[in-house]
Amino acid sequence: MTAEDPEYPAGDPTVQPVPAAVVAAVDAADTTLSNPRTAVIALGGNLGNRLENLQGAVDALEDTPGVRVRAVSPVYETEPWGVPAGSQPSYFNAVVLVRTTLPPGALLERGHAIEEAYHRVRTERWGARTIDVDLVAYQGVRSDDPALTLPHPRAHERAFVLVPWHDVEPAAELPGRGLVADLVVAVGDAGVHHRPDVELRLPE
DSSP: OOOOOSSEEEEEETTTOOHHHHHHHHHHHHGGGGSSSEEEEEEESSSHHHHHHHHHHHHHTSTTEEEEEEEOOOOOOOOOOOSSSTTTTTEEEEEEEESSSSOHHHHHHHHHHHHHHHHOSSSSOOOOOOOOEEEETTTTTEETTTTTSSSSSTGOOOOOHHHHHHOOOTOOEETTTTEHHHHHHHOOTTTTEEOOOOOOOOOO
């Protein structure tokens, strides 16, 4: 099925064509469908309709062959990271747990495709964005590859990742850094505010 088919309405960013490399990776993983891996993906955005953008990213992950969304965290509102206070709108952040037969590189590529569908702009470090899709951890894999460092090299110091991750996986461990629960205590949760009035839904 392609983007021109009726089920893929033009301009609908929640349903995007799957990159050929991702399809190939799924095909290659057919023999391991009975042994999927667990991955942790952090979502965030501070431009446009923040909740709709996060929900669209969750739905797009579920629409990806070889990916199943297992859990979504509560939504948190946070101050922008690495920029002067008041210089950007606040973020909505959440964490998604997925089960996948995709290798880490293909899962990262899918995340980038979702960002592109929402017109994510990368002209400025720490710049405002419609959506950020970060692969935080992948089944205990550790990698120093600059193209894909696992676990995410700054996840251990980011409360906006650790707090929602702990919500959906209280016993989680960040490889090389320890229990997420302990990391939450270490960094604190200042500036990370639960938004009980909004929530993400699991795809049907």
